Amino acid sequence: MTNAPPSAKTGARTSAKTSATAASEDLLGKALDRTLLRRIFSCVWPYKRLLLAALLLLPAASAFELAQPYLLKKAIDEHISIGRLPGLDRLGLLYLLMLVGQYGTGFLHLTFTQIAGQRAMNDLRARVYGHTMALTQAFFDRTPIGRLMTRMTSDIESLTEMFSSGLVSLAGDAIKLTFILIAIFSLDWRLALFSMVSAPLLFGVAAIFRRIVREAFRDIRTKLARMNSFLQEHLSGMKVVQAFAQESLVADRFEVINRDYRQANARAIGADAALYSIVEAVGSFAVAGLLWHGGARIHGGTLTFGVLVAFIEYLSKFFAPIRDLSTKYTVMQQAMAAAERVFALLDTHEPDAPTTTAARGLPASSPFHVELDHVSFAYRADNPVMKSVSLGIRPGETVAIVGSSGAGKSTLVRLLCRLYEPTAGRLLLSGRDIRTLPPGELRRRVVMVAQDPFLFSGTIASNIGLGAQAATPARMTDAAVRVGAGHLLTRNPEGLDASVGERGNNFSAGERQLLSFARALCRDPEILVLDEATASVDPETERLIERGIVELMRGRTSIVIAHRFSTIARADRIVVMNDGQVAEEGTHDQLLTKDGVYAHLHRLQGAGTGANTLS
Amino acid sequence: MARMRPELPRLAAGALFLGITNALGMAIPWLLRGAIDALTTHAAAALAQVTRAALFILALAAAQAVIRTASRVVIFNAGRNIEYSLRRELFNRLTLQPPSFYQTQTVGDVMSRLTNDLGAVRMLFGPGVLNIVNTAIVYGTGVCLLWSMSPRLTTVALLPFPLIVLFGRLSTRRLYRTSRDVQDQLGTMSTTIVEDLAGIATLHTYGLESLRRERFDALNTEYFGRSLRLVRARGLLMPVFALIAGGGTLIVLWMGGREVIAGRMSVGTLVAFNAYLVYLSWPTLALGWVMALWQRGIAGWVRVREILDREAPADRDDKREAPGPAIGSGALRIRNLSVERGGRQVLDQVSLDIAPGQTVAIAGRTGSGKSTLLDALLGFVAVPPGTIFIGGRDAAQIPLRRLRRFVGYAPQEAFLFSATVAENIAFGKHDAADHDIHGVAAEKAIRAAADTAGLARDLAVLPDGLDTLVGERGITLSGGQRQRVALARALYADPQVLILDDSLSAVDAETERDILARLAPVLRARQRTTLMVSHRVAAVRNADRIIVMDGGRVAEVGTHDQLLAACGVYASIYEEQGAAA
Structure with missing residues (x-):
């Protein structure tokens, strides 16, 4: 963020981070990495027939193309130079056929590869999306959204680009170059040797070019990633930038990043331009050599004009693909770098809520007993937030969990929904370890209502129903009315179909809360886990929310991280958490009598009249 | 082209x-x-x-x-x-x-x-x-x-x-x-x-x-x-x-x-x-x-x-960055301010006077126009000339950037950048020299702002204290912590007028009380005008004056005790909250 010299502490971390980035970018240099190529091909494998057809067309296209100079040679030597007109028409017709054949097969080839490529990348994108969505919460905690989005859009675009103008045409070029070498050496091997005399120069040039470009690309990729995450973040936080009138500060910071990116590109441009020009020059050198040696032999009568002309044609066809190699190399490099990152994401095996044994479902409707058995958890190894917590919750019981912030309350409920996995101990539902429940079962039975509910863009219906098949309009309306969100349906003529903006930005925090209650109620889970919002809203909404909570908990086993006294008072039991452990539990009265942590919190609360929350 | x-x-x-x-x-x-x-x-x-x-x-x-x-x-x-x-x-x-x-x-x-x-x-x-x-x-x-x-x-x-x-x-x-x-x-x-x-x-x-x-x-x-x-x-x-x-x-x-x-x-x-x-x-x-x-x-x-x-709309800066007279004190005067949004009258003939150094709380139900009023003061909503005066100058004539340097802001939905806590707090400061946040003086000032915002205990727990990376690529702070960092950011920028838009809503009541208690003397000592929106009566009761808004209008003005005695909207809100507790 800042350009100021970092303190020793941040300095150390920054350098550690840069070296980590460098290591991960280190592999980006390879344009043709065999393992990566194999994996890319495994994506295209389902479309192997298309691809095979495309590949089979390649030699045909080359043959059609390379027959043309030969026909030219025949025309010159057998007709034009010796003045024999009959037969020239036939050669002309043959030439036309070759042209049509060349571009006809070329067109089919390109269409086949592109369709195969697009299909494969379409599959890959769906796979990456599906894989990502099934990763655990901890992964999202440390991975910026912008980066994941890049994997699914630009990176896969780079791979698609490779299919339209990279990989397969490289194979085509290889075939073509081989054919040309065969053609010219069989026409006249001495002349062929002479015209190829400067070709080794190309290898040297290409080697130097590769080295420069590899470094340049690594640089470009890093700078581009930096630019994208800067943009993503500052677009999201634009109101803060504006409120502090820091537009110019932020613009200055962006200026540096933007300029760096341009700078990084300049190097690649130079290398690319030089390669292109040198290959062109080598092509002309070859023509000069051809003329010099061939001229002498024509003069001596050991060579015909036709062969010379055919050679000139062959050579121009020989150098064109080499000249465009830099463009293809660029495409390949970008594709490889992209593939590497995409596959790295696919290789991330941190599945969300994995099941250990062949899982058997819970009985359709039994009263669920919830039990925590010596559960420990740490987000970071050195900082445990839950220390061997054991707790039993009876069917139908309402348990309020209280404690100061950082006591481990939220962690407890997140573990119960398996957003995170405990580092030790186990959680049991009806005596069954929740890790052995079939996928989806746990979350059908247990619904968590978060403190800061997330609404998706769409309609009120799509947010309340959230894909539950049983969610009929009547049921959704009923759920909304019961939790006190009915006015959100009636204030708008569209009712349930009223639109919801990105992240529900057209609803207030309290309204979002109410809608999330309706969503939970519509789901009708056996166990409700509620992380009660601390955020204060206006008293009227507050009352609505309170009523909503009551409605939501009715007839369910409920675990509530409670901040409101009304909620706490209604609970069957209060569990007080402190420093990752259960400090005390009991009813309100019992705990007051005990005169411990809870009583202390309560006294504090009583001192502040009007404040309606307790944490 | x-x-x-x-x-x-x-x-x-x-x-x-x-x-x-x-x-x-x-x-x-x-x-x-x-x-x-x-x-x-x-x-x-x-x-x-x-x-x-x-x-x-x-x-x-x-x-x-x-x-x-x-x-x-x-x-x-x-x-x-x-x-x-x-x-x-x-x-x-x-x-x-x-x-x-x-x-x-x-x-x-x-x-x-x-x-x-x-x-x-x-x-x-x-x-x-x-x-x-x-x-x-x-x-x-x-x-x-x-x-x-x-x-x-x-x-x-x-x-x-x-x-x-x-x-x-x-x-x-x-x-x-x-x-x-x-x-x-x-x-x-x-x-x-x-x-x-x-x-x-x-x-x-x-x-x-x-x-x-x-x-x-x-x-x-x-x-x-x-x-x-x-x-x-x-x-x-x-x-x-x-x-x-x-x-x-x-x-x-x-x-x-x-x-x-x-x-x-x-x-x-x-x-x-x-x-x-x-x-x-x-x-x-x-x-x-x-x-x-x-x-x-x-x-x-x-x-x-x-x-x-x-x-x-904000382009008005570039045309008028001409050095006009400085904005004087943190006095706010609002005259017959009406704002329409999406065909709805969200502010209706609001008039208000706030003396420099005063702390004024704004109360009212959702949709009563509180946030729009704050947005108007911050220049996020265009207002007609002659309706808002800041330090005696017509706000519509003040270049936006200058206006916003003068008026500080801590929003309810706190946004943090992927940077260290210190960098996030220092974000609002304008003097180039202050961007060197690692100087001894700067670090002290940042820490002071963080302390006032009630972050001291959180900073002690964070792995690198003020240098902890937060945001997308760092540690995810809780809603309350984010709000407090945003408050520290507003305090560190030290504006003449400070706007707190329900900026402690996700902080528990006890911590909020502590923060407000620490904040009051700081603001008073520096003669900073403060406008705060809160839904908690406990948070607003100690303000110099409370403005109660209803349906886009100023319904009541007075101190906590005056308003209770008046038995109006405020009194009913107070009762509701008392009943809830």
């Missing part, structure tokens, strides 16, 4: 280099022709001429390499420069957009414009311009040279070329439409991905992965379909152009052959003629590619323009 003007000299130089490169290249077939014609005479001097021609070609090729490199470097860099300055302009324009813009535009789509679409525009100006200029030069000179050798053969050989123009024109519209469709869909997909990732916890707890996946698959399939349409639109261009160009060679072979046999043309001329046609064929082949590039570039440019052409 005024934005391209700075790059015009560069582009012109590039075009010149390109012209020279081509002139040198075109000389090669000419030399070839002379050498071959000499050889056909079987003269003794022929060999010397051939050697001379070969050496000339070597020299030309070397010179060509140098100049060609220069032309490509210059033109491609011009393209990058245009991309760079457009991106800068876009970003600057985006910083000026009002909050309403960000409510209607998704970040994903704007990102797509800043990256993918801008990339397409750059391709238009780099390789696109290069190829178009190249094609024009090669065609111009090539046709002249061909004409000088044989007007008749030239006419016939170039006969199919108008077909290229015709076919190109026919494809243009389709190319543009399909390109635009593909790019729009990419924007939509980006938006969906961002949303799904942001809401991943909800998706998981509700087991919605497969449902969202179906939705994504539908978008993805649509994208595939659109891409395929583009492939089809593009696919025919190249082969058709190539076929037409190849037809030229066929005509040379067939007709030129007859000419030579009839003795109207030399073999050397025929070879040179063919070489020129080959020279012409490359730009012809590239034409299809360039056209696709061009259409993609235009489609991208249109999407970029949609942002560039947006009126920026």
Whole structure:
């Protein structure tokens, strides 16, 4: 963020981070990495027939193309130079056929590869999306959204680009170059040797070019990633930038990043331009050599004009693909770098809520007993937030969990929904370890209502129903009315179909809360886990929310991280958490009598009249 | 296209280099022709001429390499420069957009414009311009040279070329439409991905992965379909152009052959003629590619323009950054302020006077106009002249940036950047010197702001204290912690007027009380005017004055005790909260 010299502490971390980035970018240099190529091909494998057809067309296209100079040679030597007109028409017709054949097969080839490529990348994108969505919460905690989005859009675009103008045409070029070498050496091997005399120069040039470009690309990729995450973040936080009138500060910071990116590109441009020009020059050198040696032999009568002309044609066809190699190399490099990152994401095996044994479902409707058995958890190894917590919750019981912030309350409920996995101990539902429940079962039975509910863009219906098949309009309306969100349906003529903006930005925090209650109620889970919002809203909404909570908990086993006294008072039991452990539990009265942590919190609360929350 | 003007000299130089490169290249077939014609005479001097021609070609090729490199470097860099300055302009324009813009535009789509679409525009100006200029030069000179050798053969050989123009024109519209469709869909997909990732916890707890996946698959399939349409639109261009160009060679072979046999043309001329046609064929082949590039570039440019052409209400700064009189004290005066939003009267004839150094709380139900009032003071809502006066100056006349340096802000929805806590707190400070946040004095001041905002205990627990990285790439702070960092940020900027928009709503009541208790003396000592919105009576009761808003109007004004005695809206809110406790 800042350009100021970092303190020793941040300095150390920054350098550690840069070296980590460098290591991960280190592999980006390879344009043709065999393992990566194999994996890319495994994506295209389902479309192997298309691809095979495309590949089979390649030699045909080359043959059609390379027959043309030969026909030219025949025309010159057998007709034009010796003045024999009959037969020239036939050669002309043959030439036309070759042209049509060349571009006809070329067109089919390109269409086949592109369709195969697009299909494969379409599959890959769906796979990456599906894989990502099934990763655990901890992964999202440390991975910026912008980066994941890049994997699914630009990176896969780079791979698609490779299919339209990279990989397969490289194979085509290889075939073509081989054919040309065969053609010219069989026409006249001495002349062929002479015209190829400067070709080794190309290898040297290409080697130097590769080295420069590899470094340049690594640089470009890093700078581009930096630019994208800067943009993503500052677009999201634009109101803060504006409120502090820091537009110019932020613009200055962006200026540096933007300029760096341009700078990084300049190097690649130079290398690319030089390669292109040198290959062109080598092509002309070859023509000069051809003329010099061939001229002498024509003069001596050991060579015909036709062969010379055919050679000139062959050579121009020989150098064109080499000249465009830099463009293809660029495409390949970008594709490889992209593939590497995409596959790295696919290789991330941190599945969300994995099941250990062949899982058997819970009985359709039994009263669920919830039990925590010596559960420990740490987000970071050195900082445990839950220390061997054991707790039993009876069917139908309402348990309020209280404690100061950082006591481990939220962690407890997140573990119960398996957003995170405990580092030790186990959680049991009806005596069954929740890790052995079939996928989806746990979350059908247990619904968590978060403190800061997330609404998706769409309609009120799509947010309340959230894909539950049983969610009929009547049921959704009923759920909304019961939790006190009915006015959100009636204030708008569209009712349930009223639109919801990105992240529900057209609803207030309290309204979002109410809608999330309706969503939970519509789901009708056996166990409700509620992380009660601390955020204060206006008293009227507050009352609505309170009523909503009551409605939501009715007839369910409920675990509530409670901040409101009304909620706490209604609970069957209060569990007080402190420093990752259960400090005390009991009813309100019992705990007051005990005169411990809870009583202390309560006294504090009583001192502040009007404040309606307790944490 | 005024934005391209700075790059015009560069582009012109590039075009010149390109012209020279081509002139040198075109000389090669000419030399070839002379050498071959000499050889056909079987003269003794022929060999010397051939050697001379070969050496000339070597020299030309070397010179060509140098100049060609220069032309490509210059033109491609011009393209990058245009991309760079457009991106800068876009970003600057985006910083000026009002909050309403960000409510209607998704970040994903704007990102797509800043990256993918801008990339397409750059391709238009780099390789696109290069190829178009190249094609024009090669065609111009090539046709002249061909004409000088044989007007008749030239006419016939170039006969199919108008077909290229015709076919190109026919494809243009389709190319543009399909390109635009593909790019729009990419924007939509980006938006969906961002949303799904942001809401991943909800998706998981509700087991919605497969449902969202179906939705994504539908978008993805649509994208595939659109891409395929583009492939089809593009696919025919190249082969058709190539076929037409190849037809030229066929005509040379067939007709030129007859000419030579009839003795109207030399073999050397025929070879040179063919070489020129080959020279012409490359730009012809590239034409299809360039056209696709061009259409993609235009489609991208249109999407970029949609942002560039947006009126920026905040632009009033640039016109009036003239050093007007300084804003005096933190006195606020509001006179008959009415604001309409979406056809609804959200503020209705609000008048208010706040003396410098006062702390005023604003209470009221959701939708009573509190936030709009604060937005108006911050310049996020345009207000008519003569309605808001800050420090005695009409707020509508104060450049926005100056206004916002004067008025500090801690919002309810606190946004933190991926930076350290210290950097986040220091974000609002304006003196360049203060951006050195690692100085002893600066660190002390940051810590002081953090302490006042009640962060001391949190900082002690964070792994690196003030230097802990937070935000997207760092530690995720809780809602309450984020709000307190945002408060510290507002305090560290030390504005004359401080606006707290329910900025401690996610902080528990006890901590809130502590923070307010620490805050009051600091604000009083510095004579800072404070406006705070809160739903908690406990938070507002100690304010110098409480303003109660209802239905866009000021319903009641007074101290806590006065308002209780008045038995109005405030008293009823107080009762409700008391009942809840």
